[in-house]
Amino acid sequence: AQTVTQSQPEMSVQEAETVTLSCTYDTSESNYYLFWYKQPPSRQMILVIRQEAYKQQNATENRFSVNFQKAAKSFSLKISDSQLGDTAMYFCAFRLGSNYQLIWGAGTKLIIKP
Amino acid sequence: EAGVTQSPTHLIKTRGQQATLRCSPISGHTSVYWYQQALGLGLQFLLWYDEGEERNRGNFPPRFSGRQFPNYSSELNVNALELEDSALYLCASSLGPPYSNQPQHFGDGTRLSIL
Numbered sequence: 034a035q036t037v038t039q040s041q042p043e044m045s046v047q048e049a050e051t052v053t054l055s056c057t058y059d060t061s062e063s064n065y066y067l068f069w070y071k072q073p074p075s076r077q078m079i080l081v082i083r084q085e086a087y088k089q090q091n092a093t094e095n096r097f098s099v100n101f102q103k104a105a106k107s108f109s110l111k112i113s114d115s116q117l118g119d120t121a122m123y124f125c126a127f128r129l130g131s132n133y134q135l136i137w138g139a140g141t142k143l144i145i146k147p
Numbered sequence: 148e149a150g151v152t153q154s155p156t157h158l159i160k161t162r163g164q165q166a167t168l169r170c171s172p173i174s175g176h177t178s179v180y181w182y183q184q185a186l187g188l189g190l191q192f193l194l195w196y197d198e199g200e201e202r203n204r205g206n207f208p209p210r211f212s213g214r215q216f217p218n219y220s221s222e223l224n225v226n227a228l229e230l231e232d233s234a235l236y237l238c239a240s241s242l243g244p245p246y247s248n249q250p251q252h253f254g255d256g257t258r259l260s261i262l
Binding site for chain 2: 076078079080083124135136137
């Protein structure tokens with residue numbers, strides 16, 4: 034069975050700092066996709082970034098980038114120049130290439146302090 | 148473009164009652180997903196509908212059911228409510244099925260509270 038683990042229940046950094054959220058997953062498959070979603074207090078889930086397992090290059094989206102370590106089954110999210118609006122719950126999610134379900138981590142609560 | 152809309156925002160019920168949650172996907176999206184987000188837990192997949200058919204369901208009892216209408220909107224029904232059903236229920240939609248790798252767009256959720 035596939036599992037996703039986010040070991041940091043809560044993190045807090047100062048505005049403009051860089052923060053890294055960790056995520057590990059477990060699967061024996063080779064074809065899969067990884068995602069980071071953000072859930073601000075408004076509760077809506079927003080896709081931040083995604084990574085295809087077959088791609089060696091780490092995905093980036095503006096201030097958001099990932100460190101994808103396939104052998105270690107690690108998929109961390111780095112937020113550079115953090116902003117107050119980055120305060121949210123961040124969820125790591127995994128999907129097999131051949132399956133329908135997104136499997137979710139428990140989330141990390143990120144607080145950006147002014 | 149309007150996003151995924153869910154109603155009601157908050158629903159309060161008592162044990163044994165039935166709850167109906169509604170979701171309108173983004174225009175043009177045919178796949179609708181339902182998730183349960185209990186306090187302190189990650190999202191748990193409930194149901195996936197596509198083109199009016201239930202395509203897959205998560206590990207939930209049969210009292211969790213739903214349907215998708217011809218306009219692709221969806222309802223989630225929870226019968227015989229139990230205290231542990233208290234959670235945020237999120238609906239998501241996507242342009243195509245999961246294997247098309249289209250991202251899922253989420254609504255704001257319905258907070259279901261069981262007293």
